[in-house]
Amino acid sequence: MDKVGFGLIGTGTWGETHLKLYSTDARVKLACICDINEDLVKQRAAEYGAGCWTTDYRELLARDDVQAVAIVTPDFLHREIAVAAAEAGKHILLEKPMATSVAECEAINAAVGKAGVKLMVDFHNRFNTPFTQTKLAIEAGELGELQMASLRLSDTIYVPTGMLSWAAKSTVAWFIGSHSVDLLRWFFQDEVVRVYSVARSRVLKGMGIDTPDFFHTILEFSGGAVAHVENCWILSTAFPTVFEFKVELVGSKGHVMADLSGNRMLQKYTGEGGIYPDVIGAPMVHGRAVGFAVESIRHFVDCVIEDRQPLVTGADGLAATKVICAIDESVRTGMPVEL
């Protein structure tokens, strides 16, 4: 196959990142896009040159010119569409988290297995260069045996209050804690066996958005490594970028420290004040979408065209969901949870 017909379901904030790739990669025909918001989907179709638009994902799935779909609907609306896509024989790029219950992930994996289609869950930090370089150092044995990690991935309060209309139906643990868990599983090449987490709901709840402000989580891996993960949704909007991301990994022979916060590689000071534009996530370079957030999407296109297995599978999506469910249970019970 040298060209693949794509359908996009969910054309909101992150759907637009997908559109940047599908509308500029010559191997992709953007056959159809779908959103229940008719004004939005019409506008996106015109802007990105989609072959057709619809407000009903079943219409999109029924089209022969769609061989692969990206599902970019809110966290808790993935299962039904993913199962229907598999049953329609479409390859699937599913946004993270795969789904918000273990049973939903298992239903998706069963439908994908039965249909024999490809499934990738979009944990794009496996394509983020500070982390790909870290992974190479781990694989080369430079760090020795990994012992512990400290990971802080947090958003400014703009994300739950201004960006996501559905924040109260999700949590920062689902939204970015799932990235944290996948990254650590990938680094450690190991599974989490015990989870202890503490959360607080004060600031956002006081603003009428009933979701925790933050989670502090200890993850114990089967090989004995331990990670501390901090995910918070209430950083000040005065922070230069929408997220803060710091990772430290300590091994028996060495350690690495990555700080992806702040976007200080490019600083613009104009009449609008200080601005720190994105230069590694999804910038456009001479009309071509680049950056780690589009590289994961491009990888999925590669896998469909070259008939390869994606780097992030349904098993990875399920594993991350199991851990986030355990985090929820630990917060609820105040006790560690065994997996």
Ligand SMILES: NC(=O)c1ccc[n+]([C@@H]2O[C@H](COP(=O)([O-])OP(=O)(O)OC[C@H]3O[C@@H](n4cnc5c(N)ncnc54)[C@H](O)[C@@H]3O)[C@@H](O)[C@H]2O)c1
């Ligand atoms: N990979 C990443 O780092 C990353 C970053 C941001 C968001 N995401 C994920 O992408 C997904 C979407 O997030 P977002 O920020 O774009 O949210 P959003 O609210 O901006 O967009 C979601 C869109 O889905 C549409 N939608 C809802 N139900 C639908 C249905 N049944 N059929 C068609 N369209 C439907 C909504 O109208 C909306 O336009 C979430 O799972 C989120 O966690 C991933």
